[in-house]
Amino acid sequence: MNKKKILAFGASNSRKSINKQLAGYTAEQVKDVEVDLLDLNDFEMPIYSIDIERENGIPQQAYDFRKRIENADAIIISFAEHNGHYTVAFKNIFDWATRIDRNLWQNKPMFLLAAAPGPRGAKRVLENAVLDMERKGGNIVATFSLPSIWQNYQEIDGITNAEMKAVFYDQLQKFEKSVTNDTSTVLM
Secondary structure, three states: OOOEEEEEEEEOOOOOOHHHHHHHHHHHHOOOEEEEEOOHHHHOOOOOOHHHHHHHOOOHHHHHHHHHHHOOOEEEEEEOOEOOEOOHHHHHHHHHHHHHOOOOOOOOEEEEEEEOOOOOOOHHHHHHHHHHHHHOOOEEEEEEEEOOHHHHEEOOOEEOOHHHHHHHHHHHHHHHHHHHOOOOOOOO
């Protein structure tokens, strides 16, 4: 039996992105799956412009990004928040990729997360992401916001705050069930 494949990435181009770490950590918690951890830096393109599209077409990187989505059974994205919105790196890839097909996420189960050093945990960008991803074919089955990441997360141990950890695993279980159709519980 082939393992399900999860595409996971942090919606940031920072080399040390806390959201990339959280996306990878989340994907590792799902049992019996293959994980494809994507780096947005591999998809750098010109800033989207209708003029550039008309002159040069859609860049190959947008097609490559879409292919990674096509090859996945489920998607995990952890959003960084810049001034309450997506990072420019993610927004640009999103803009280009949706020019290929507006149904970018292809109704695949999605776990959307956000993490930030501040006390709101990038909730604003997460709220926007839920709306935007649904409009582009996303099947949002779980969401989670991690505030004050430096106090509540460690790279080796994961989420350290017991209350937040319980909420995270509740959401993870919903996601895992949608991916694997497994009715057992997720171990903490």
